[in-house]
Amino acid sequence: MAETLLSIGLEVAALHVLGIVAACHAIMNTRTSQGAVAWAVALVSAPYLTLIPYLFLGRSRFAGYVDEHRFNQARAQVRSDADLNRSDVIAGLRRDASAVPELRRFLALDQLVGRRFLAGNEVRLLKDGTATFEAIFRAIDEARHYVLVQFFIVRDDALGQELQRRLLARAAEGVKVYFLYDGIGSHALARRYVETLRAGGVQIHAFAIRRVSNRFQLNFRNHRKIVVVDGQTAFVGGHNVGIEYLGDNPRLSPWRDTHIRLCGPIVAQVQRAFAEDWYWVTESMPALRTPVSAPGDMSCLALHSGPADLQETGSLIIVQAIHAAQRRIWLTSPYFVPDSAVQSALRLAVLRGVDVRVLLPCRPDHFMVYQASLLNTYDAVRAGVKVYRYQPGFQHQKVILIDEDAAAVGSANLDNRSFRLNFELTVLTVSPAFAADVEAMLLADFAQSIEVDRGEWGSIPLLQRVVMHVVRLFAPVL
Known part of the structure; x- marks a missing residue:
């Protein structure tokens, strides 16, 4: 009995020591003071309840992606700038926010994301799921070179199957299809859905936390919704792939959401965001094309953010x-x-x-x-x-x-x-x-x-x- 009590005491003491170590880590690494205090108090007072959750929820910086994000960002910047400089249509359309009066009040955003406003764009509102996916499917059907697809949630339902069918049809015609889905947001996605796409020539991967250095970072999500066709047309917004986004969930219907269709130089910035995520997952770069026309007069800036950023x-x-x-x-x-x-x-x-x-x-x-x-x-x-x-x-x-x-x-x-x-x-x-x-x-x-x-x-x-x-x-x- 004495040995058992001693063993239990040592285990409890070890847990408290680990709790103190974890609390120090939280104080040094948690981004907000409120979060640091909350974790530190909980880890010191009740480590047996909070140590495991801290492994998964305590980090606020996406480790591993940071260094590769910087490397790939520089690499993508060189390629993107080279393409832009070679284009007679787009050359001269980049906007300096400090020089254009209507953009001047957004100068901080221009500096924050490290990209400049691009002029010559056309942006169209897509006010519900039906309009959004009709436009996306029409663009996919017209693809000649490649399609980039990225969603937080993908379901193997009527809408997901329709997306699958159209992507398989384009892949069969020799169009390159790159597909990213979030491994946690799409945790219920059937394996057969992915395997069918892969067997049909679609390059599909989960944005998942599988590397040794960040296997506990389950608190992070890739929440982006991106579709790009041939580098000329892009879609961004709030819709995921599921019938509820078409209003087919009785508890939440009708579903109110908004997407946009983009044409023009801004598409280059959108597909760069996809390329950075693709590089993290595959360590390879998709072959991308540069927008070749400036169809409108709207100035746009792609604001990408995430836990790999150096700032909030x-x-x-x-x-x-x-x-x-x-x-x-x-x-x-x-x-x-x-x-x-x-x-x-x-x-x-x-x-x-x-x-x-x-x-x-x-x-x-x-x-x-x-x-x-x-x-x-x-x-x-x-x-x-x-x-x-x-x-x-x-x-x-x-x-x-x-x-x-x-x-x-x-x-x-x-x-x-x-x-x-x-x-x-x-x-x-x-x-x-x-x-x-x-x-x-x-x-x-x-x-x-x-x-x-x-x-x-x-x-x-x-x-x-x-x-x-x-x-x-x-x-x-x-």
């Missing part, structure tokens, strides 16, 4: 967008768990007299995130932010409208996961015509929404308030 790129993008607004900033997201920097930026915008609106869903798809979103909603409303709940169905679009001349559409939500833990891609377009289209779309959405009243908080039961405050403790990983 995701959060800084939103903060800068809010600071750039002089008259209005309208934001849509399925989740509203912003960090303190974004919360402060929204409050300051209200104090500057900016029309600040946030459009959220009225129905939850994830309980914990919804409860945390509720608490942040009431905090924002008390600060003067106008928050609306979309009534017809689930609101999943990620759109930002800035003043009368700028709008952004992409994959990033207004939460810490998109700010720091996910690889995301958003395209900012500076164009009064495109901003007007986005305004009309959002006004229609607001017309089907109910504004959150300041007095609503008083009617929330005490138990639900406790739940919301407890859930908010997990905001760094929601």
Whole structure:
């Protein structure tokens, strides 16, 4: 008995020593002070409950991708710049944000992502799943050289099978097809779906955490949604591949989402983001082509972010967008768990007299995130932010409208996961015509929404308030 107690005591002591070591690691490596304090206290006081979760959830920097990301970014930059310089059509169309008045207020974004605005683009809104996938399938059917496909969620349902059929048809015609899906977001994807594509000549891989150096980094996701055809047309936005995105999930239907179709020089920046992810997975570069035409007059910048960035790129993008607004900033997201920097930026915008609106869903798809979103909603409303709940169905679009001349559409939500833990891609377009289209779309959405009243908080039961405050403790990983 004495030996057994001694053994148990030594094991407990060893766990506490490991907890202290892990707490030191958290203090030195966690990006936010709140997260560092939370992990350190939990690891020291209850290591037997928190050591294993810390292995999977504690890291905020995607190890391994960082060095390869830098190397590949430099390599892709050389290739992209060489192609751009060889193109008579695109040469001279790159915009310096410091030299063009309407772009000057976005100078920080230009510097943050290390890319410049590109002029000569055409951007078209795709306002629902049907319009989005009809346009994507039409472009895939017209592919002659290659197709790049990347989604967070891919399902083996009617929509996924239709995508599969079209990709197999193009591969059979000699078109190169590169397909990335997130290994965690698409965890339920049937093996036969992947094997059928691979057998048909499609190069398909999961963006998965399988290397020895980062096998515990399951907290990171590749949340990007990208389709590029022949380097001439690109699609970016909020849709994944599943019938719920067409409105076929009764609990969340109708599904409200937004995608965009891009043509022009900006396609080069979008496919560069895909190439960096492809290199991480395969250690090879896809053979890419450069856009050969400038079909429009819109200036665009691809805003890529992720846990491999040296700075808090995701959060800084939103903060800068809010600071750039002089008259209005309208934001849509399925989740509203912003960090303190974004919360402060929204409050300051209200104090500057900016029309600040946030459009959220009225129905939850994830309980914990919804409860945390509720608490942040009431905090924002008390600060003067106008928050609306979309009534017809689930609101999943990620759109930002800035003043009368700028709008952004992409994959990033207004939460810490998109700010720091996910690889995301958003395209900012500076164009009064495109901003007007986005305004009309959002006004229609607001017309089907109910504004959150300041007095609503008083009617929330005490138990639900406790739940919301407890859930908010997990905001760094929601």
